[in-house]
Amino acid sequence: MVGQGGYSEVYKGNLSDGRTIAVKRLAKDNKSANKEKEFLMELGIIGHVCHPNTATLVGCCIENGLYLIFNFSQNGNLESALHGKRTKSLDWPVRYKIALGVARGLHYLHKCCKHRIIHRDIKASNVLLGPDYEPQIADFGLAKWLPNKWTHHAVIPIEGTFGYLAPEYFLNGIVDEKTDVFAFGVLLLEIITGRKPVDSSQQNLLLWAKPFMESGNITELIDPSLEDKYDSDQMHRLVLASAYCVRQSSAWRPSMSEVLELLTKGHDSEAAKNWRMPKCTSDSDELNDFSMFFGYHVPTDIDLEEFL
Template identity: 55%
Template sequence: MALARNNAKEFMSDGDGSPRAILETPVSETESETDSSMDSGKEGYLMPWKSMVDVFKFKSVRKLTSIPLLSVSHDISRKGLTKKLARIRSAEDSIDIGDIPAKPSWRNFDYEELAAATKNFSAENLVGKGGHAEVYKGCLPDGQIIAVKRLMKNEKDAADRAGDFLTELGIIAHINHTNATHLVGFGVDGGLFFVLQLAAHGSLSSLLFGSAGMDWEKRFKVAVGVAEGLHYLHKECPRRIIHRDIKASNILLNENYEAEISDFGLAKWLPNKWANHVVFPIEGTFGYLAPEYFMHGIVDERTDVFAFGVLLLELITGRRAVDSDSRQSLVTWAKPLLDTNNVKDIADPRLGEAYDRTEMIRVMVTASMCVHHASSKRPFMNKVVQLLKGEEAIIDIKQNSIEPKSQLLEACDLEDYTCSSYLKDMSRHMQLIME
């Protein structure tokens, strides 16, 4: 148990029951982080930003644990790690706070306004809670229904919390897409708050895993919507954004059941000239973590692609990414069914025969490609959108999923790391955490 406490910097359960953790890496170097923030001098931002930006400019330095996360043979050398940390610092320092676009439509709410809207943040208005934030339903004096996301105080100091807040706000400032969350404003009085348009139907998690479930038409619509949203973030957004926490509870559904990607608290900028980030600590939700990210902190577009593949499996099966009873990964359970093109047994029993078989096959093929253990074998999101819409030729699932053993050595684009190795490591770490 002592080892579990040391290896798990943070472990919690999100509102959808998914285990989420911050994982420390087996190194003893320090990391200096500086993230993007808001320009207090631009039109549309008010005076409270000055103090926030001043706090944010402070570079927090965190010690990384020296206790190994997993007993694997792919240790990162100290020399190599030093270079990677230098790259991290360089990337974060290269983000100019003046580059973040102003949005005059955003309101700066004071605490009294938000308290009145949410009935003093009453329990009856609480609609979601995770490890870092609580979300409350509220109503403004003009009748607009909102969702107020209140960041919770945790082990981070004020400078780190302010930095995280400003980074997330800066990322959202660049986003303008139908399939992404819509921000109404923010609050820095009496805490840190995001004020968003309320999604009429809540999260995908609450509907998909609820007793009633969802019909296939809505599931397929969500799949395409999230795919288009991710393609936007990766390729069409003014900044190249990697979400890092795509999961059912972070997908909101509006009044038309259109998907909106939310919660950019773990999102990262990725400079165009870079192939990937190497990120420490490793943060995310068990069951959605790509092998190369889980083991080595490597982050790029295909980190999100893997998580999206798991989301597709949830839409197909109605099962969670990790079964709370057996602790089995959905990817592990579904892989044999994908390999054998077994539509009957993989489809959510609650659907019965009420689904479009062609669409189901397309989603299965796409999911199989997205959760490939080797990141180089996963498609980018533009191809994923084409596959789901039927604009890309469908290849046989067996051809896509079953490979010669020699090709399994490509996993994570690192030598001698296979799909089975990843799943064993993930299972071992989850058992350690959950004891």
């Protein structure tokens, strides 16, 4: 076993032709009456996508359980690369490459598929890293089709990962492309800072980072393990894109097309000019709402690891 989630387990295996594979098995203790439907939904979505920055389905199996088979990622996932026990941290060119790759993958899901796909669970552990650290978006277990004539889904119950949930989704169950954009903004901050969305002391990454982003004090955000070895222009682009993506109001977040432009052109892009807004002050309604939303605490009746 190389990974485990709420509803599935992932195993490393080998095929007779020598290929190394990852086998995702629906957890046996999943008692949901809709588990077959959910399996077929994920199978339909992942079988529909085809992009260098999305996971590639190798096959499936319904004997003695429900299984999805993928190519195995030798470099693990982004979460282990950023937060795992490694002797060497990810250098800046690799981090920038991963940020761009995930953005391209999300742009593909939102804009280039025959049907719009909302992933709903963009996070570091769902970004696999190939042999050359090319990222692939994985785990479409929570993904939703969004018909062209629909502006959003209303989803109950709320599912996803604490720290990445957009306010409108967490509070009202509203799901659209901007749900993924918000989560991507948190992911960018994670890449920049090397910090988890919520750490062991319950500190929220967005609340910690927001004052530095607003003041322009970018150096305080940067992962100390980079030791000042980074491209300052690229760093500014990532911080700028993240700041736009994590805005509380979904209407003020850019699309992934605009995010890609921000990541490649920064302040000079049309997206930056179009989305520039007055800076929030500490007493502004948006910041107060933002702080209130992220001011919740870990419930005392459950284990911290279970909550995260």
